[in-house]
Amino acid sequence: MTLKVAVIGCGSIARHRHLVEYDAHPAVEIAAVCDIVESRAKEMAEKYNAKAYTSYEELLANEKIDAVSVCLPNALHAPVTIAALNAGCHVLCEKPMATSSEEAEQMIEVAKKNNKKLMIAHNQRFVPSHVKARQLIENGEVGKIYSFRTAFGHGGPESWSADGKESWFFKKDLAFIGAMGDLGVHKVDLLRYLLGEEFVEVASFVETSAKENSDVDDNAVFILKTENGIIGTLAASWAYTAGEDNSTIIYGEKAILRLEDDPNYSLVVQYKNGEVVRYELGKIQSNEEGGQKNSHVIEHFVHSIETDTVPLISGEEGKKSLEVIIAAIESNESKKITKVSQV
Template identity: 80%
Template sequence: MTTLKVAVIGCGSIAKNRHLGEFNSNPNVEIVAVCDIVEERVQEVAEQYGTEAFTNYEDVLKIEEIDAVSVCLPNYLHAPVSIAALEAGKHVLCEKPMATSIEEADAMIEAAKKNDKKLMIAHNQRFVTSHQKARALIESGEVGKIFSFRSAFGHGGPENWSADGKESWFFKKDEAFIGAMGDLGVHKTDLLRYLLGEEFVEVASFIETSSKEFADVDDNAVCILKSESGIIGTLAASWAYTAGEDNSTIIYGENATLRLEDDPNYSLIVQYRNGEVVNYELGAIQSNEEGGQTTSHTIDHFVEAILENKEPLIDGEEGKKSLEVILAALESMETKKFSQIN
């Protein structure tokens, strides 16, 4: 099988904890370059993986042998660097949120089409076993009509694991553009779209900065979402859950309630209307805390999509749809009105 030659652009925590390790573990991949503006950081990573270090991404994109790149940069650089990589003939795996505007997202999608390259957004929640099982149960009709949901993704904040702590780009509006909603809320938006199998059409939100006085982005958000068939529910995204991570989703259906990642022992609990309860042990969810699963499966899926020339599960269009919900939530907070989602 062909060996895919990859570069990782940005060597902060997400690259170190996910991308680099997972690329390195894939037998069909060779990491040929790593890049970061912090020379000490990139040299350390290059030494660890026995590869070449760069401090300018444009130099990386000039290397012809590179087939694909991971873009693990601050949010405001996702679109320009991804587009430059696609224009240079590289496949791109971009961290979320894919962009800071719909215009940027469209430009990324267009660049991928024009250059006939794969563009995948690193929404990893679709690869969690409990989430995949829940989708199958919903698709099969076993849960019946879906009435409502509630989903949360929260932890103590990026300062606890980001490479730069409280000085991290995560807290700077000009680099992050959006806080907990972009970091965590967009993941849950993507998951809910995947589970329900339909799009959201309307959102109302409260998006605040309440726990990080040093930040100029949101750290605590609650949204009410309505889908095209009329399913309503809540999504919470927070950096204010100081006692531990919450990554749970509950789906309320006609015949059953699905509790996902809501119990320390069972990753999926199905509570049927007739009183029957089925507990599934499906392995731990990916997490920045101890005990999370060791692989996100995102990297392997990206590699497989390239080698087998198939469209990745979360392509640019999918990434854009999840971004649209987040942008509409921001608009709702600003206007104090419901926002329509295109």
């Protein structure tokens, strides 16, 4: 059976990830694309032999679509996802899934009501070094985990966003949050996946210091604590001007795991007994030259539809990661340690 999909939003993430990966999938037909910039929609429609729309409402009303990718500014994730679910489509939504807990909950409820899949595009879970690290942790190779530090930073979205310096990423009414939503929420989701635990408390410092004409954060640092007392730091930044950092280090009883921290080895395991194991598992997906091209997100989304299984990053999972970011915003505003709202 061929899955008829539509991609709503034809900016950079759609062009470099969603459309490319749908096009490469043997079970998928890209039936329609949509963007408020007509030239963008037409360009992608021509490239993928699809129908072009400038209104997602028209697209959903006119086309018989099985699944939709929502690749829009963050503030539009919830309303467009809900509209697509109500139109009978499965939805893959970009991150962060929503701008509030209430919106996220509504998306989850509408997916349930319509018996449709809702997946959030947290691609870090599919990176080979991250998958391997989770296996090592689950197998007891690392022992009890004490701490971690993780970072996700680059020079900012102006270098790759379709609108450059005029991008929606820098506008609070469209973006809701900046580097925290673009990069930080990815690392929250990854840590939850690796550690197999939920975060219960967060303290944060959030700044807008690197970008002019922007009213969203471009540097954020969190201190996080899990339910079993694992503590660590997370940094999200649009100010890493000389190159990208997407590293994570896990400090355990028996070993230290260094993920995407070495230029040649995607995972380095330093055991307490002095042994060091280096894994070459392929480069992490990135916007930089030589980055992994297949995120496996589309593959997993399509598989979950075909097999009628719950996607690895369901709406519920997306909401749990979003809740940590919301708690971090509250912590920065109150200057107090904030409890993470649990589902």
